[in-house]
Amino acid sequence: MRIELLSPAEMGEADKRAIEAGPFDGIGLMHNAGAAIAREVLARYPAAGPVHVLCGPGNNGGDGYVVARLLAESGAAVSLWASGPPRAGSDAAIAAAECPLEPLPLADFSAAPGSIVVDALYGAGLSKPLDGEAARAVERVAGLGLPVVAVDLPSGISGDSGRATGPAFYAELTVTFARKKPGHLLMPGRGHCGEVVVADIGIGDAVIGGLQVRTFENGPALWLTALPVPDVDTHKYRRGHVGVFSGGPASTGAARLSALAAARSGAGAVTVLSPANALMVNAAHLTSIMLRKIDDTAELEAFLAERRPSALVLGPGFGVGEKARDFALAVLGAQGGVEGLVLDADGLTAFRQQPDLLFAAAAPKDGPALVLTPHDGEFARLFPDLATDEVLSKPERARKAAARCHGIVIAKGPDTVIAAPDGRAAINANGAPWLATAGSGDVLAGLVAGLLAQGMPAFEAACAAVWMHAEAGSHFGPGLIAEDLPLALVPVLRALIAEP
Numbered sequence: 100m101r102i103e104l105l106s107p108a109e110m111g112e113a114d115k116r117a118i119e120a121g122p123f124d125g126i127g128l129m130h131n132a133g134a135a136i137a138r139e140v141l142a143r144y145p146a147a148g149p150v151h152v153l154c155g156p157g158n159n160g161g162d163g164y165v166v167a168r169l170l171a172e173s174g175a176a177v178s179l180w181a182s183g184p185p186r187a188g189s190d191a192a193i194a195a196a197e198c199p200l201e202p203l204p205l206a207d208f209s210a211a212p213g214s215i216v217v218d219a220l221y222g223a224g225l226s227k228p229l230d231g232e233a234a235r236a237v238e239r240v241a242g243l244g245l246p247v248v249a250v251d252l253p254s255g256i257s258g259d260s261g262r263a264t265g266p267a268f269y270a271e272l273t274v275t276f277a278r279k280k281p282g283h284l285l286m287p288g289r290g291h292c293g294e295v296v297v298a299d300i301g302i303g304d305a306v307i308g309g310l311q312v313r314t315f316e317n318g319p320a321l322w323l324t325a326l327p328v329p330d331v332d333t334h335k336y337r338r339g340h341v342g343v344f345s346g347g348p349a350s351t352g353a354a355r356l357s358a359l360a361a362a363r364s365g366a367g368a369v370t371v372l373s374p375a376n377a378l379m380v381n382a383a384h385l386t387s388i389m390l391r392k393i394d395d396t397a398e399l400e401a402f403l404a405e406r407r408p409s410a411l412v413l414g415p416g417f418g419v420g421e422k423a424r425d426f427a428l429a430v431l432g433a434q435g436g437v438e439g440l441v442l443d444a445d446g447l448t449a450f451r452q453q454p455d456l457l458f459a460a461a462a463p464k465d466g467p468a469l470v471l472t473p474h475d476g477e478f479a480r481l482f483p484d485l486a487t488d489e490v491l492s493k494p495e496r497a498r499k500a501a502a503r504c505h506g507i508v509i510a511k512g513p514d515t516v517i518a519a520p521d522g523r524a525a526i527n528a529n530g531a532p533w534l535a536t537a538g539s540g541d542v543l544a545g546l547v548a549g550l551l552a553q554g555m556p557a558f559e560a561a562c563a564a565v566w567m568h569a570e571a572g573s574h575f576g577p578g579l580i581a582e583d584l585p586l587a588l589v590p591v592l593r594a595l596i597a598e599p
């Protein structure tokens with residue numbers, strides 16, 4: 100698996116352990132890093148004009164000296180601009196000494212149109228916003244519209260959080276080492292990186308494996324083996340039964356979108372649980388999906404006992420209030436059979452005054468799994484302190500929220516993060532802007548429930564649902580509305596199930 104995302108601290112540790120393990124020492128790794136970047140520059144810009152390499156004072160700058168030397172050796176016209184000499188005795192100082200080019204002061208940086216910029220100012224060591232000559236260099240490069248190849252990370256972007264606390268380069272290509280970092284996938288970092296290439300610089304899989312990394316890029320490698328595939332002799336109720344709570348007569352569509360998605364995900368049976376006054380509206384729009392009247396907790400408990408649904412969705416179009424809270428707590432307190440509850444939209448907002456009530460109900464280990472699917476606004480309603488903590492990255496926020504609510508948190512957005520109470524987190528990177536459409540979240544909630552109902556573990560189910568949902572949206576593309584999504588899941592599922 101190469102889906103681990105290394106924080107800058109973990110990457111530093113990987114460097115250290117790789118050096119201890121050999122065969123490469125620090126300067127050896129730096130030579131490999133520089134060579135990988137030079138190779139990409141030569142391959143992608145074969146007819147390039149002059150290349151301007153901007154070097155910072157640390158080891159990111161060290162990589163830059165190697166790139167400048169190798170490009171010059173290959174016959175390219177190279178200018179070297181440095182913010183100052185590297186620290187004596189560092190690997191960067193060795194790389195600078197090996198580079199025959201005379202560095203020019205970064206403060207004087209200028210370049211003609213048609214040039215290429217290699218950004219080796221700051222990488223994993225970024226500790227404060229870019230200012231002074233580095234900030235001016237970012238401005239000049241942007242003003243000239245020059246293509247930028249970033250070494251490790253575009254300078255100004257945090258590898259941990261993807262945040263830009265000040266000016267930052269916009270790269271066309273970012274070449275990073277061993278594994279991606281969270282900052283390559285989190286916004287706004289992802290938008291600054293351009294294409295991201297991961298170069299092997301001699302840090303082995305065994306070294307990475309020894310780090311016990313808890314952050315991953317979301318993709319099939321993370322959950323494919325847990326994806327439910329029906330046995331030949333299966334029965335519809337063995338494929339899981341999903342119940343989706345419907346809102347009143349004027350807001351039933353959201354529940355049906357969830358129900359359809361649950362059905363398309365492979366759940367054997369799906370029932371829309373409707374208040375009496377919305378039964379006719381729901382009945383007029385449902386065919387293979389079943390319908391049952393539920394107006395109060397007693398009717399809900401009877402349904403849970405008789406029909407033994409394996410997962411439920413509460414929230415889409417449901418309305419905010421006591422009924423939402425009572426139903427959610429009744430599901431979480433159900434004895435046996437219920438694998439999970441997906442709480443979305445109104446189901447989340449309903450607990451804004453008393454989130455602890457919800458979190459306590461999800462605490463028992465043998466109870467149904469809780470999956471929350473908040474967008475930023477809903478997240479802030481349930482976890483106001485975490486939402487306003489500017490120090491935390493999005494994965495750290497989601498992790499803390501997951502631990503607090505004893506459930507899986509799907510923190511939605513262009514860089515959706517899925518986190519588990521045990522500290523695992525996955526960052527989704529196949530999101531498509533087409534998904535920003537009304538009802539898209541209802542489909543996601545149904546999809547999670549459909550996978551949960553088929554026995555997929557909650558973290559894996561949440562990760563798989565987010566990825567498949569995004570994949571379906573990207574495949575469909577322009578014109579997508581939420582009604583299209585359940586059917587657009589079919590080719591995505593087919594391709595996954597066909598994978599060896």
Ligand SMILES: NC(=O)C1=CN([C@@H]2O[C@H](COP(=O)(O)OP(=O)(O)OC[C@H]3O[C@@H](n4cnc5c(N)ncnc54)[C@H](O)[C@@H]3O)[C@@H](O)[C@H]2O)[C@@H](O)CC1
Pocket residue numbers: 111114125126128129132155156157158159160161162190220221222223224225226227228229230250251252276300
């Ligand atoms: N042996 C190794 O450790 C290897 C490191 N590599 C490179 O080394 C980089 C990390 O090197 P460093 O840890 O030296 O860190 P950087 O080169 O990113 O930063 C160097 C130093 O600059 C200072 N600094 C940070 N942000 C600043 C700002 N905005 N303005 C002014 N000064 C600032 C800090 O004191 C920081 O330690 C990686 O990104 C990668 O490019 C690669 O060569 C692979 C091998």
Ligand SMILES: [K+]
Pocket residue numbers: 159218219220221222249250251252253254
């Ligand atoms: K950089």
